[in-house]
Amino acid sequence: MTALDQFAAQKLRDLEARQLRRRLIDSTRTDGIHVLRNGRRLVSFSCNDYLNLSHHPKVKAAAAAALERYGTGAGASRLVTGNHPLFAELESRLAQIKGTEAACVFGSGYLANAGIIPALIDRDDLVLLDELSHACLWAGARLARANVLAFRHNDVAHAAALLAEFRAQHANAMIATDGVFSMDGDLAPLPALAALAARTDAWLIVDDAHGLGVVGDGRGSRFAHGDVPDVPLQMGTLSKAAGGYGGYLCASRAVIDLIQNRARSFIYSTGLPPATVAAATAALDIIASDRDLVAKPLRNARRFTAAAGLPEAQSAIVPVVLGTADRALAASRHLEDEGFLVVAIRPPTVPDGTARLRVAFTAGHAEGEIDRLAALIRERVLA
Numbered sequence: 364m365t366a367l368d369q370f371a372a373q374k375l376r377d378l379e380a381r382q383l384r385r386r387l388i389d390s391t392r393t394d395g396i397h398v399l400r401n402g403r404r405l406v407s408f409s410c411n412d413y414l415n416l417s418h419h420p421k422v423k424a425a426a427a428a429a430l431e432r433y434g435t436g437a438g439a440s441r442l443v444t445g446n447h448p449l450f451a452e453l454e455s456r457l458a459q460i461k462g463t464e465a466a467c468v469f470g471s472g473y474l475a476n477a478g479i480i481p482a483l484i485d486r487d488d489l490v491l492l493d494e495l496s497h498a499c500l501w502a503g504a505r506l507a508r509a510n511v512l513a514f515r516h517n518d519v520a521h522a523a524a525l526l527a528e529f530r531a532q533h534a535n536a537m538i539a540t541d542g543v544f545s546m547d548g549d550l551a552p553l554p555a556l557a558a559l560a561a562r563t564d565a566w567l568i569v570d571d572a573h574g575l576g577v578v579g580d581g582r583g584s585r586f587a588h589g590d591v592p593d594v595p596l597q598m599g600t601l602s603k604a605a606g607g608y609g610g611y612l613c614a615s616r617a618v619i620d621l622i623q624n625r626a627r628s629f630i631y632s633t634g635l636p637p638a639t640v641a642a643a644t645a646a647l648d649i650i651a652s653d654r655d656l657v658a659k660p661l662r663n664a665r666r667f668t669a670a671a672g673l674p675e676a677q678s679a680i681v682p683v684v685l686g687t688a689d690r691a692l693a694a695s696r697h698l699e700d701e702g703f704l705v706v707a708i709r710p711p712t713v714p715d716g717t718a719r720l721r722v723a724f725t726a727g728h729a730e731g732e733i734d735r736l737a738a739l740i741r742e743r744v745l746a
């Protein structure tokens with residue numbers, strides 16, 4: 364064994380000892396709801412394909428047509444020769460849904476945040492993040508080499524106190540939060556955060572990965588609060604409710620033009636494949652026009668929380684916090700024996716001591732399956 368292999372093996376043993384080692388498991392998704400794993404067909408409550416659009420006939424047909432016409436890859440960065448004609452259509456749909464002047468599509472949601480934040484913020488600046496913000500918001504903030512501070516989850520008063528103490532020492536400031544929290548399913552208090560940002564001359568960025576297609580009539584978290592707050596930077600991903608892949612930022616024309624000139628993950632990474640872009644446009648058409656479909660994931664999540672005796676769901680994501688990694692893994696195994704895929708989420712994805720089942724609802728889940736899962740969780744996991 365080389366020293367490098369020994370290093371890797373030791374790190375893996377450490378993870379194993381703490382029940383935190385992860386492994387890839389072959390998972391064949393057949394229809395947006397079911398998953399074949401270890402020779403069994405399970406009902407998945409772990410996919411973020413909230414509208415089951417990854418298998419929608421119109422979305423697949425759009426991808427197939429684009430593949431046939433434009434080939435498999437973009438061929439280069441969008442700023443070189445990779446800007447095939449399908450991007451403009453996708454970006455105008457995104458801007459329309461989010462109510463902004465313009466939009467910019469990235470390779471993924473992670474790449475979007477890793478590019479957007481350092482393009483706008485540098486080492487003289489301040490970034491305030493909700494402590495439960497997604498890993499890629501943290502990555503973007505750290506790449507910017509800014510002064511990065513966390514405020515307590517959804518605690519606007521704490522964010523205000525930090526700004527009162529530190530804002531004056533920094534040229535620019537950003538407040539960053541998930542719109543729908545990926546592991547907790549709750550919503551950020553966007554009206555209050557937007558008001559705070561306006562008062563303190565800070566720029567608010569909202570990661571709407573889990574809001575698009577699910578809350579605010581499918582338009583996302585900015586539209587989920589009676590009053591539409593002023594959110595100048597709405598980023599998100601096309602990999603959840605849109606059923607495909609890719610990230611985006613919706614913002615003013617000036618900001619988007621700057622991002623296309625400065626975001627390194629946009630400039631130095633190949634454009635998304637044509638089929639992926641065409642699929643996303645077809646998915647957004649469905650999201651924008653099918654009100655009944657976009658209402659279903661939240662309706663299903665609420666059916667579950669009522670039946671399981673949990674606080675009412677605010678999004679398609681419901682956490683069942685169990686504490687130790689051991690307990691979460693055992694619960695997940697038990698549900699798998701019963702035919703359900705509900706993956707255990709462990710640190711560092713969630714804070715220590717809060718390992719959980721993360722139950723994700725889609726439009727296509729059958730009511731009978733939701734009720735059966737709720738009964739199992741109430742009677743066997745939480746009892």
Ligand SMILES: Cc1ncc(COP(=O)(O)O)c(C=O)c1O
Binds near residue numbers: 473
């Ligand atoms: C809140 C949030 N932001 C960003 C991402 C990253 O998006 P992508 O999968 O497109 O990289 C995810 C999940 O993957 C997420 O949950």
